[in-house]
Structure formats: C-alpha cells, structure tokens
Amino acid sequence: MIWTMNRCLVTLAILFLWRVEEMAEACSCSPAHPQQAFCSSDVVIRAKVVGEQEVDAGNDVYGNLIKRIKYEIKQIKMFKGPTHDIDAIYTGPSSAMCGVTLDTTGKKEYLITGKLEKDGTMHVTLCDFIEPWDAMTAMQKKSLTQRYETGCGCKITRCTSVPCVISGPSECLWTDWLIEKLVNGKQAKHYTCLKRSDDSCAWYRGIAPPKKDFLDIEDP
Incomplete structure (x- = not known):
C-alpha cells in the first residue's frame, strides 16, 4: 500500500515537473531589438x-x-x-x-x-x-513609421560574449548586452539597422533621412 502511494507521488511529481518545464520552455525567448520586434x-x-x-x-x-x-x-x-x-x-x-x-x-x-x-x-x-x-526615445518613436520597416531585410545579431561573429554583410551586430549589460542600451534606443547602396547593412543613428551611403555610426 505504502509502495503504491509512493509510486503515485513520484508519478505526480514527474508530471508536475514536466508541465512546469513545458511552460518554462514555451515562454523561453531571447531579447529582441525593437526593430526585430517590429519586423517579426x-x-x-x-x-x-x-x-x-x-x-x-x-x-x-x-x-x-x-x-x-x-x-x-x-x-x-x-x-x-x-x-x-x-x-x-x-x-x-x-x-x-x-x-x-x-x-x-x-x-x-x-x-x-x-x-x-x-x-x-x-x-x-x-x-x-x-x-x-x-x-521610448524619440528615435524609437520615429522609427516606427520611417525606419524599422525599411530595415526588415537586414538581420540583427545579438552579441553576449566575445568573439562576436556575423555570417554575412546583411547583418548588424547588436552589442548592448556585451558593452552596457543592458538589453535596452544605446543601439536599442537610438540605432536602426539599414541597407546601404551595396546591399550591406549597417547601424544608422539619426532622425533625418539617411544619405545614400552612410557610416556605421552617424550622429543626428
């Protein structure tokens, strides 16, 4: 009788842990740059x-x-x-x-x-x-109508430890966590990843429309 009860308790415990693990797994997600969130x-x-x-x-x-x-x-x-x-x-x-x-x-x-x-x-x-x-910053608000959508063809790769690696020119390296230990750091608040004339992607900072070719970092 005691053995049967113990076996039932063990079974219930396993089922409970499995459901908890399932819920945690279902809610597992990596932080996203606001541009990534907009695009996805x-x-x-x-x-x-x-x-x-x-x-x-x-x-x-x-x-x-x-x-x-x-x-x-x-x-x-x-x-x-x-x-x-x-x-x-x-x-x-x-x-x-x-x-x-x-x-x-x-x-x-x-x-x-x-x-x-x-x-x-x-x-x-x-x-x-x-x-x-x-x-939200002025740049984030402005980007909702003028920036994020045009950058959806670019990929933002989050870097949490060195070395940081990108697989191609259409990626922008997101280093807020590495440098500031913040998800909502400078790149998330003030930068957008946009395509340049050669189809490569780079970070752009500014509210005015970007030049045809622009540097990786450009002040407003």
Missing part, C-alpha cells in the same frame, strides 16, 4: 488599456480548460497590422504562462507588438516588445 510582429500599435477580464479559450490537449486575460484597449495608432482597429488583446493568465501584466486605468499608453490569430484577435506574450510609450 503581425501587429504593432500604440494603445491604452481600459479594461480586463478573464475568459475561457477552449481546452488544451489534456482536456484542461485554458484561461486567457482579455485586455480591452483603446487604439491610438496602428503602425503595422490589419485594416481594422484592434479593440482587445489576449495574453496568458500569469507570467508562468507567458502572460503580460498591463496597467488597466487607461492612464498609461503602450507600444504593443503581437501576433494576429486566424480569427482576427491579437495575442501578446512576455516575448513580445511591449513598452510604455513615455519610456
């Missing part, structure tokens, strides 16, 4: 969150009920996405499930990137780039 997202909007409710989202493969948080939003501007306005975004019920926690008073504006599902709903996770609008 289906939707990029500026919005306020004005309401929140927990909703049912069907069942998982084990038959368990899936819960989601539905944030009701007021869209201020769409930088990338469908022709219709987004009036709600969905996320996991907790950070363990990649859920995002947002201010729901309607007083804070956010830049929100996310994925568009087949039913037209927008879903966001901790892996998406979500930033208070007031915390």
Whole structure:
C-alpha cells in the first residue's frame, strides 16, 4: 500500500515537473531589438488599456480548460497590422504562462507588438516588445513609421560574449548586452539597422533621412 502511494507521488511529481518545464520552455525567448520586434510582429500599435477580464479559450490537449486575460484597449495608432482597429488583446493568465501584466486605468499608453490569430484577435506574450510609450526615445518613436520597416531585410545579431561573429554583410551586430549589460542600451534606443547602396547593412543613428551611403555610426 505504502509502495503504491509512493509510486503515485513520484508519478505526480514527474508530471508536475514536466508541465512546469513545458511552460518554462514555451515562454523561453531571447531579447529582441525593437526593430526585430517590429519586423517579426503581425501587429504593432500604440494603445491604452481600459479594461480586463478573464475568459475561457477552449481546452488544451489534456482536456484542461485554458484561461486567457482579455485586455480591452483603446487604439491610438496602428503602425503595422490589419485594416481594422484592434479593440482587445489576449495574453496568458500569469507570467508562468507567458502572460503580460498591463496597467488597466487607461492612464498609461503602450507600444504593443503581437501576433494576429486566424480569427482576427491579437495575442501578446512576455516575448513580445511591449513598452510604455513615455519610456521610448524619440528615435524609437520615429522609427516606427520611417525606419524599422525599411530595415526588415537586414538581420540583427545579438552579441553576449566575445568573439562576436556575423555570417554575412546583411547583418548588424547588436552589442548592448556585451558593452552596457543592458538589453535596452544605446543601439536599442537610438540605432536602426539599414541597407546601404551595396546591399550591406549597417547601424544608422539619426532622425533625418539617411544619405545614400552612410557610416556605421552617424550622429543626428
């Protein structure tokens, strides 16, 4: 009897650890430069969150009920996405499930990137780039309409330790973590990776339109 109970406990423990590992793995993601987040997202909007409710989202493969948080939003501007306005975004019920926690008073504006599902709903996770609008730099805000999209043909390679290696001329080396120990460092705040006339890519800094050929670092 005791042996049977112990075996059941061990089985439950293994199942629990497996599910925890599965959740952690599902939420695992590398930090992205704002340009990368823009290029890889289906939707990029500026919005306020004005309401929140927990909703049912069907069942998982084990038959368990899936819960989601539905944030009701007021869209201020769409930088990338469908022709219709987004009036709600969905996320996991907790950070363990990649859920995002947002201010729901309607007083804070956010830049929100996310994925568009087949039913037209927008879903966001901790892996998406979500930033208070007031915390963004002038360059980041300007790049949402004039820079990031033109640089989507370039690849940004994150460097965390030396030596840093790129595989081709169409890559820009992102060194914020290596130099500043910050994900949101100078390159994330002030630089965009753009193509030059020879199809190679380089970092560009500035709000004015770049010259036909430009240096890797150019002040505004």
